[in-house]
Amino acid sequence: xxxSTIALIVAAIVCLGLSVxxxxxxxxxxxxxxxxxxxxxxxxxxxAKIDRAVEYYNALDPNFDLKExxxxxxxxxxxxxxxxxxxxxxxxVADARKTVEGYSSDDVKKYVEEAREVVDxxxxxxxxxxxxxxxxxAALENEYTSTGGTGGASEExxxxxx
Amino acid sequence: MDAxxxxxxxxxxxxxxxxxxxxxxxxxxxxxxxxxVILISMVMGAVVGIVFASEGNSYMTWLAxxxxxxxxxxxxLVAPVILVSVIxxxxxxxxxxxxxxxxxxxxxxxxxxxxxxxxxxxIFGGLTQIGRGAxxxxxxxxxxxxxxLEAYQEMETSFDQILLKLFPTNIVGxxxxxxxxxxxxxxVAVAVAYVSVSSEEGEDKVKTFKDLIEGMKKIIFxxxxxxxxxxxxxxxxxxxxxxxxxxxxxxxxxxVILLVAMIYVVCLVQTYGVNAIxxxxxxxxxxxKFFKKTFDAQATAFTTQSSVGSxxxxxxxxxxxxGVDEEVANFTAxxxxxxxxxxxxxxxxxxxxxxxxxxxxQHWEVSQYLIMCFMCLVLSMGSAGMPGIGxxxxxxxxxxxxxxxxxxxxxxxxxxxxxxxxxxxNVVGANVTAAVVAxxxxxxxxxxxxxxxxxxxxxxxxxx
Numbered sequence: 269x270x271x272s273t274i275a276l277i278v279a280a281i282v283c284l285g286l287s288v289x290x291x292x293x294x295x296x297x298x299x300x301x302x303x304x305x306x307x308x309x310x311x312x313x314x315x316a317k318i319d320r321a322v323e324y325y326n327a328l329d330p331n332f333d334l335k336e337x338x339x340x341x342x343x344x345x346x347x348x349x350x351x352x353x354x355x356x357x358x359x360x361v362a363d364a365r366k367t368v369e370g371y372s373s374d375d376v377k378k379y380v381e382e383a384r385e386v387v388d389x390x391x392x393x394x395x396x397x398x399x400x401x402x403x404x405x406a407a408l409e410n411e412y413t414s415t416g417g418t419g420g421a422s423e424e425x426x427x428x429x430x
Numbered sequence: 431m432d433a434x435x436x437x438x439x440x441x442x443x444x445x446x447x448x449x450x451x452x453x454x455x456x457x458x459x460x461x462x463x464x465x466x467v468i469l470i471s472m473v474m475g476a477v478v479g480i481v482f483a484s485e486g487n488s489y490m491t492w493l494a495x496x497x498x499x500x501x502x503x504x505x506x507l508v509a510p511v512i513l514v515s516v517i518x519x520x521x522x523x524x525x526x527x528x529x530x531x532x533x534x535x536x537x538x539x540x541x542x543x544x545x546x547x548x549x550x551x552x553i554f555g556g557l558t559q560i561g562r563g564a565x566x567x568x569x570x571x572x573x574x575x576x577x578x579l580e581a582y583q584e585m586e587t588s589f590d591q592i593l594l595k596l597f598p599t600n601i602v603g604x605x606x607x608x609x610x611x612x613x614x615x616x617x618v619a620v621a622v623a624y625v626s627v628s629s630e631e632g633e634d635k636v637k638t639f640k641d642l643i644e645g646m647k648k649i650i651f652x653x654x655x656x657x658x659x660x661x662x663x664x665x666x667x668x669x670x671x672x673x674x675x676x677x678x679x680x681x682x683x684x685x686v687i688l689l690v691a692m693i694y695v696v697c698l699v700q701t702y703g704v705n706a707i708x709x710x711x712x713x714x715x716x717x718x719k720f721f722k723k724t725f726d727a728q729a730t731a732f733t734t735q736s737s738v739g740s741x742x743x744x745x746x747x748x749x750x751x752x753g754v755d756e757e758v759a760n761f762t763a764x765x766x767x768x769x770x771x772x773x774x775x776x777x778x779x780x781x782x783x784x785x786x787x788x789x790x791x792q793h794w795e796v797s798q799y800l801i802m803c804f805m806c807l808v809l810s811m812g813s814a815g816m817p818g819i820g821x822x823x824x825x826x827x828x829x830x831x832x833x834x835x836x837x838x839x840x841x842x843x844x845x846x847x848x849x850x851x852x853x854x855x856n857v858v859g860a861n862v863t864a865a866v867v868a869x870x871x872x873x874x875x876x877x878x879x880x881x882x883x884x885x886x887x888x889x890x891x892x893x894x
Contacts, residue, residue, distance in 0.1 A: 286437075327435070
C-alpha cells in the first residue's frame with residue numbers, strides 16, 4: 269500500500285476519533301456552561317456566562333439530537349427568561365429616570381435596544397410570552413425605536429417578532 | 431478545547447474518505463472503461479451522501495468546495511471552447527450554403543424536440559391528473575411575502591426580451607456572461623467573413639487568422655482535457671451533495687413526491703424514449719450505443735445541473751465517440767443549451783402549472799392549454815443553460831398564463847432535485863439533435879460511432 273494511502277487512512281481514523289470526541293465534549297462543555305450560570309443578575313459577568321452557554325448550545329450538531337442530552341434545560345431556559353426580564357426592567361427603569369433625572373432619549377434607547385437583542389438572542393418566539401414584562405418592551409420600542417416615536421435621531425425600525 | 435470543538439471534524443472525515451475514494455477511482459480508471467469509472471464515482475458519491483446526510487449539508491462543506499471548483503473550471507472554458515471551435519469548424523467547412531443548412535436544421539430539430547416534450551408532458555399530466563388532492567400544498571399561498579413575490583416577478587422574461595437577449599450587444603461582455611447564442615452569432619459572423627474574404631481575395635490574405643484559431647483551439651482543448659480528467663472526482667462530490675440534500679429535504683419532499691416522480695418519469699421518457707426514436711429513425715444510430723458513448727456527458731449534466739457547464743465534455747464526446755463532425759458538434763450542442771432545453775422550459779413549467787391547476791380544482795379550456803404550450807415553445811427559444819433557470823421559466827410561464835407566482839415559490843424546494851433530471855434531458859436533447867443534424871448533412875462518421883470502446887488508458891477521458 270502506498271504511503272499516501274496509509275496517511276489518508278490514518279487521517280480518517282484521527283478525524284473519526286476527533287468527531288466522536290468533539291460530539292461528546294460539545295455536550296459536556298454546554299452542560300458545564302449552563303451549570304456555571306448560577307444566580308441570574310443584571311451584570312456583564314452574568315450576561316457573559318449566559319452568552320457562552322447559548323453559544324455552546326447553538327453549536328451542538330443538529331444531526332445527533334444532542335440538545336436532548338443537555339441536563340438542566342429547564343434551569344437554562346429559566347435563566348435566559350430571567351435575564352431577559354431584567355434587561356427589559358433596566359430599560360423601564362431608564363425610561364422612568366428620563367422623567368425624573370433627565371436621562372436623554374438616546375440613553376434610554378440604548379437600554380431598549382439591548383433588551384431587544386437579549387430577547388431575540390436568548391428566546392424563541394413562543395418563549396416571549398413567558399417573560400412577564402415583555403409588553404413593556406413592546407411599549408418602549410414603540411416610543412423609542414419606531415419611526416414617528418420620540419426616540420433618538422437615528423430612528424432605527426425594530427420589528428417585534430410577535 | 432474551544433478551538434478543537436470549533437472544527438467540523440465530520441466534514442473533514444468526509445473529505446478524507448472522499449480523498450481515499452479518489453485514489454480508488456484513480457486506480458480503477460486504468461483498469462476499466464471510462465463510462466464505468468463515472469458510474470462507479472456516482473455510486474460512491476451516493477453512498478457517501480447517504481451515510482453522511484446532514485442538516486444543511488453541514489458535513490459536505492469540503493466536497494461542495496471541490497464540486498464548485500470543478501463547475502467553475504469547466505464553465506470558464508465554455509466561452510473560449512465555443513468561440514474557437516465554431517469559428518474553426520465553419521472555416522474548415524468553407525461553404526456558406528452548408529453553414530446555413532446546419533443552422534436551420536439545428537433550430538428545427540431542437541424546436542421539434544421541445545414540441546414533442548410539451549405534448550408528452552400535457553398527456554402525462556392529463557392522464558395522471560397530477561396534483562389532484564394536493565390542495566394542502568398551496569394552503570399557505572396567501573402567506574408568501576410581498577417582497578418575495580416582487581423578487582420572483584423580476585425574474586419574469588417576456589417574448590421581446592427573449593429575442594433581444596439572443597443577439598450580441600458587446601463581444602467581450604457576451605463572452606464574459608456566457609451568452610451562448612450571442613457567442614455563436616459572433617463566431618458565425620467571423621467565419622462567414624473569413625470565407626468571403628478568402629474566396630474574394632485569396633486564402634493567403636487571411637491564413638494567419640486561420641493558423642491563430644487552430645493554434646488556440648489546440649491549446650484550449652488541451653486545457654479542457656485536464657479538466658475532463660477531473661470529472662469522476664467531481665461527479666463523486668456532486669452526487670454526494672445531492673444525495674445528502676435529498677435526505678435532509680425529505681420532509682419538504684413528501685408532500686410533492688408525486689410531482690417529483692412525475693417530473694422524473696416525463697424527463698426520462700423524453701430523454702431515453704423520444705430521443706431513442708429520433709436517433710433510430712432520424713439519425714439512423716443505435717440509441718443504446720449512443721447513450722453509452724455519451725454517458726459521461728450525461729453524468730456531468732445530471733450532477734452539475736448545468737447544461738452550459740457540461741458543454742465542453744458534450745462537444746468532446748460527440749466528436750470523439752459519436753463521430754459527429756466538428757462543425758456540427760461545435761455549433762449544434764452549444765445552441766441546444768439556449769434553444770430547446772425541453773427539461774427546463776417545457777416539462778418542468780407545464781407540470782408545475784398542471785399540478786397547481788389540479789390541486790386547486792381549476793378546470794382549463796383546451797384553448798388555455800394551447801396558449802400555455804405556445805408560451806413554453808417561446809420560452810424554449812431562449813433560456814440560459816445555467817443552474818436555477820427552471821425557476822425563471824416557471825415564473826415566466828405562470829405570469830404569462832395568469833397563474834399565481836406564489837405557487838412557484840411554494841414548489842421551490844423540489845427545484846434542485848428535479849433540476850438534475852431536467853438538465854440531463856436538455857443535454858441529451860442537444861446531443862441527439864447534433865447527431866441528427868450531422869446525419870442529415872452527411873457529416874457523421876459511422877466508423878467512429880461503430881468503433882468499440884476498450885479499456886481505458888485513463889487518457890480516454892481526454893478531449894482531442
